[in-house]
Amino acid sequence: GAVVSQHPSWVICKSGTSVKIECRSLDFQATTMFWYRQFPKQSLMLMATSNEGSKATYEQGVEKDKFLINHASLTLSTLTVTSAHPEDSSFYICSARRTSVTGELFFGEGSRLTVL
Amino acid sequence: QQQVKQSPQSLIVQKGGISIINCAYENTAFDYFPWYQQFPGKGPALLIAIRPDVSEKKEGRFTISFNKSAKQFSLHIMDSQPGDSATYFCAASGGFKTIFGAGTRLFVKA
Numbered sequence: 706g707a708v709v710s711q712h713p714s715w716v717i718c719k720s721g722t723s724v725k726i727e728c729r730s731l732d733f734q735a736t737t738m739f740w741y742r743q744f745p746k747q748s749l750m751l752m753a754t755s756n757e758g759s760k761a762t763y764e765q766g767v768e769k770d771k772f773l774i775n776h777a778s779l780t781l782s783t784l785t786v787t788s789a790h791p792e793d794s795s796f797y798i799c800s801a802r803r804t805s806v807t808g809e810l811f812f813g814e815g816s817r818l819t820v821l
Numbered sequence: 822q823q824q825v826k827q828s829p830q831s832l833i834v835q836k837g838g839i840s841i842i843n844c845a846y847e848n849t850a851f852d853y854f855p856w857y858q859q860f861p862g863k864g865p866a867l868l869i870a871i872r873p874d875v876s877e878k879k880e881g882r883f884t885i886s887f888n889k890s891a892k893q894f895s896l897h898i899m900d901s902q903p904g905d906s907a908t909y910f911c912a913a914s915g916g917f918k919t920i921f922g923a924g925t926r927l928f929v930k931a
Contacts, residue, residue, distance in 0.1 A: 814864045
């Protein structure tokens with residue numbers, strides 16, 4: 706299957722700092738990428754849809770000023786958690802849609818964020 | 822209309838047994854039904870997927886059964902192995918929307 710790389714796989718930061726997570730599609734172009742948050746033993750919660758060259762579309766209840774998403778190229782989307790607080794600690798996962806096949810999503814390895 | 826209901830929440834199966842996970846959807850506009858496998862601390866990985874024009878798809882030990890009229894689909898894992906112990910998510914996709922089930926935690930006893 707297609708490869709989506711997510712970096713870093715884990716990060717620890719102090720409260721009030723910002724953290725950037727990268728999501729790259731390594732062997733295909735992805736005009737659309739998605740960012741999810743996953744709490745322990747729960748399903749994936751879609752945070753936002755990232756479209757190359759345009760503004761991200763955020764799900765209801767997700768603060769767009771706190772979770773900044775940039776999709777500057779067909780292979781890279783970034784999620785920046787600004788002014789992080791302990792309640793932002795979570796597992797963040799990205800996925801990329803391979804446009805040649807409708808519906809097919811490939812996920813990154815996930816990033817574990819811990820805010821102290 | 823956007824929900825995907827997945828059951829059971831957890832499942833314990835003996836090694837060599839059959840694991841069965843069920844999902845039901847409501848929106849008939851969905852046209853792609855994947856199953857994802859997720860190990861702790863990792864992102865989900867696409868396991869197998871089906872489109873509504875077929876009733877069954879088999880890949881190795883994994884089979885999807887699809888019932889379009891009932892709006893249900895299921896994952897069967899034959900000859901379940903301890904290495905299959907993971908969380909499984911079904912999903913339903915239509916257009917640019919993908920809705921995930923709540924997940925099933927499978928534990929295969931050696």
